[in-house]
Amino acid sequence: MGIKFVSLQGYLESIVNWFVPESILKDADKTKNVRMFLISHLLGPLLGHPITIFLLLQDPNPWPQVYVLGASLTLFWVFPFAVKYFGRYYELLAFVSIQNLTFAILWGAYNYGGVSSPFLIWVITVPLLAFFYVGSSWIARFAVPASLILSMALFYFIYLNDNTFPDNIPLTSMVEAGLISALCACGYVFMMATYYTNIVDSQSELLKEQDRHDLTLQELIAAKDDAVAANGAKSDFLAKMSHELRTPLNAVIGYSEILLEDAELESRGEDIADLQKISAAGKHLLAMVNDVLDISKIEAGKMELYIEEVDLAGFLNDVEFTARPMIIQNSNKLYVEKDDNVGVIESDATKLRQAVLNLLSNAAKFTQNGRIELNISREIVDGKEWVSFSVTDTGVGISDEHAKLLFHNFSQAHPSISAKFGGTGLGLSVSQKLIQLMGGEISIESQVDVGSCFTIRLPAHAEHGVGSLIIQDEMPEAAIENKDTPRVKDIIADLENDADKEITTIVVIDDDKAVLELIDRQLSKQGYKVITTDSAQTGIQLTRSVQPDLVLLDIQMPETGGWEVLRVLKADKATRECPVAILSVVDERRKALELGAVELISKPFNVDKLDRLIEQLNKSRDEKDHLKKMSA
Amino acid sequence: MTMVLVVEDNPINRDVLGRRLERRKFIVRYAEDGPAGVHMASELKPDLILMDIGLGEQMDGWEATRQIKANDQTKDIPIIALTASAFASDREKSLQAGCCDFDTKPVDLPRLLSKMNLWLQPAKIDSEALAKQA
Known part of the structure; x- marks a missing residue:
């Protein structure tokens, strides 16, 4: 019996689930309400129709009152389909359904017994169902009670008009109708209560389960962090060890080879063989140390790619x-x-x-x-x-x-x-x-x-790896956005369509005239307006007067060092906002960024790197414009 | 005779490398740190410099190379960088600093010699050409 009940419940559950629209499933609370709504509509008419059938048998002139009641109750079976296909109007559907229920109850009560009708007890289900269907919202709190009062008032006015209730069936039948109605109402409320308890139980079980999972997850995360930290420490240790091991190995390999050369010169066969073994063992050890170093670097995520x-x-x-x-x-x-x-x-x-x-x-x-x-x-x-x-x-x-x-x-x-x-x-x-x-x-x-x-x-065309794509490396937000627009060509095409946003004027300051000429040629070819100068002073003045979109500044300059120029540009209000990229043969990127440069481009000068930088600058400028517009 | 300046702070490495080069009839001079290397480069004008990169805190091999390359008198001397770490980034940095080539330690002498020969050759041809002109 228990098993049968369970399987019946499971069957019912699957029917209910079939009606729940996918758009609602994401919202757990709403899903709970919809399920209550569905169970009520699927089974409710089964508990209402015994009354209809009884009345049909008892009422000598059932038309129209019994037929209207039957139609009203049957209409409930349409609602689950309406919810399935018009899920986003769920609240409206619930409200309409409650109006239908109110009508059916009052219609039944009016026609069979009036104020003392055995069907009137069903009225208490109306506010109850409203809360089941839409939760504690304004619909359940205000709209449903208000509409209930209105409907009752309406029927009361009809009564006032006629000054009497219809007398459709004899009083003796009314007793039986009262029994059936009370039983069905009990059955209905019992069913809804049971189903509600089930849902609440399963939800609290779910919450508990979720709590347990959260706890496990936290433990796992902590354990993983520990493991990562331990692994990082291991890798660091191995890297240091490997490095330290090389120095003594240098001595072992170096001196064994010197002795080997001596032995070969003096043709000491036995020594040659021994020294070869020392040398070979040393080299083997070195290969191993190198491999360990490589692996620890890879595992620590420190292996850099140079594409x-x-x-x-x-x-x-x-x-x-x-x-x-x-x-x-x-x-x-x-x-x-x-x-x-x-x-x-x-x-x-x-x-x-x-x-x-x-x-x-x-x-x-x-x-x-x-x-x-x-x-x-x-x-x-x-x-x-x-x-x-x-x-x-x-x-x-x-x-x-x-x-x-x-x-x-x-x-x-x-x-x-x-x-x-x-x-x-x-x-x-x-x-x-x-x-x-x-x-x-x-x-x-x-x-x-x-x-x-x-x-x-x-x-065949590797992605730029750790540390090689310097521009992306230090601009994580921009890098994330780049994922959506992976092709530089696309971005450039976009920029070309949007010509007014493009960086146009570039001032290049470098004491090496050959470099200036080279950069000038490369950038002019791409349509940039390039102004070059080999003097730091001129460069600063130019930047002030021209307000270029970008300054390329060589760092190794004789009179005024490039760093000094950068400091001057960043200290001056007139030039502070102008992005400066440092050209350098030395990897002093950190210093460059600290002093206010937007990027360090290593020499020999690579146009691609500059392109990427300009693209980033355009992007951040667009964002700034966008923000300004938003706040305006 | 070809003169090689070995700039190396570790005495063992200096000794091993220097002795093996001397056996191959190079004149070898030694500098223990970066500033000494820069100084000796302009004093001695060696035919080639072997430059260790990890030269202690005072000045690394890259900086020493840049200074040698910045001096008109020494800028044409080929410099081969030697470093204990075999990473591409070191090679890149060495070439950017002005080294003409790069090799890893411990030194594989035949390999290093072939690299040295490559960079010594043009210098020799040049000096011959100059001698002829004179």
Whole structure:
């Protein structure tokens, strides 16, 4: 029985849920009200219609009073559909429904018994339902009671007019009608109360559950913060350790090589072998220290990317040249797929080189008298250009099971391998992390005793990484906005459409005339109005009189240092607001910003960086204008 | 004979590098810190300078390089930066400061020698050309 009840309730629940419109689901309180509304409308008529049927049987002339009552009660079944499809008018629907109920009750009471009608007790459900449907709002507090009083007054006036109530059924039937009505009213109120309790219970249960989750979440956050802090401390420690370890290693490697040279000159065979071992061990240790340093830097989020244009043909030549000595150690042959049209990518050449060389050195290490291939390919997927470097060997290969572990720190396919082949077990892990930093991935396909193929796949145009995109780095809000407008070209196009907002006048102050000429040419070509001067004094005066949109200031100037010029510009009311960007060969960005510059652009001068800066300035200026308009 | 100025604050590194260079018939001169390096560069006019970057608090190798490059008398001397950290940022900074090349410590002598040769060659050709003109 209990089970049946539960399943019936579940069934009912799913029907109710079907009617709740999605737009309301977000609001938990309103959802509760709507559910009360729905349950009342779905089941309510079932408890009202027994009365209609009884009256239909008892009343010798049921038309029109019983039919009107029946229609009014049946109308309630339309409301759930109305809520489902016109959910945003829910309050209005609830009010209309209550008016319908008021009408049905008063109509029934008027026609069957008047003031002493057994149906009149239903009136108490009206204000109750109003609170169930719309909560404690002005509708339930004022509109519904007011309309109830009005309706009752209306029927009272009709009565005054006729001076009597209709006498539709005999008094004896009225007793039965009273019983049925009282039972149905009880049933109805019981049903609504039960359902309401259920909802309240489940909500408080939900709240408790939510509290528990919040608590767990807080604990998790605290634990994660601790872990992050601990990991950061670990990384810092490793970075310091690695650095400190290098100095004594310098001595070990350096002196062992001096002694080795001596021994070689004097042909002391035994010493040569021993010293070679010391030197090799020192170098191995150094490689390990370097790898640990790399990993700790990556994990601490301190690994910086330097994205530059990489000419792949030159890159491959360089890699091949560097890799050849280690390839021939095991009598392997290296084949590099060379195609002069392989083109240019934007990437961090040093890190990419490190990763490719690592794959080649692994291939060389685990292949004897074999063939090692380096292939390069480009593809476009979903409009994004990718480049792949794959290193294929005919070496020992690796099982799938071990392949999974390969990219973990200090993991080689088998402990015996490091004994036989050497290596730190960190190389692949470092390479994988470096490539991931550039938005790519290293994957492996391998078969034991047949060979392996490692593939580096990364975006041909890397996103600027940590610290390299200086302008975004220190302007977080602007950077966040940039996410929506990722393409510089789009922004420039926008600016072109909106020509009056564009930065137009730029004053360039640099004592090097060659630099001035170069900047002048580059910027004029892009449509900027450029004024150049090689004198600091002139530069300050120009800035005062011209009020340019941007000043580019070289910091290494002989007479008045650039810093002094910046100080003068920022101290003078007339020039204080003018953005100044510092041109410098030294990375003194912090100092520049502290002294009031908007940015430091490193020399050699790079137009792209300037473009980005101007774009940012335009943006912040637009925002300022916007704010001014808003406050005006 | 080719004269190399080694600017390096660590005595062990200085000794190891210097001795190995001397064996290869370089005349080696030593400076222990940045100011000494700048001074000796203009006094001795070496053919090449090997510049450690982490030279202590007084003046780092980049600053020393900038000063050497700012002096008309020494601005043409090729400077190779040496640093213990192998980060690209150091390389970038070194090149920006005016170094012509960059290598990491511990020194891989064959690699360093090939870099030194590359930068010593034009100087030699120039001096030959000058000698001929004279």
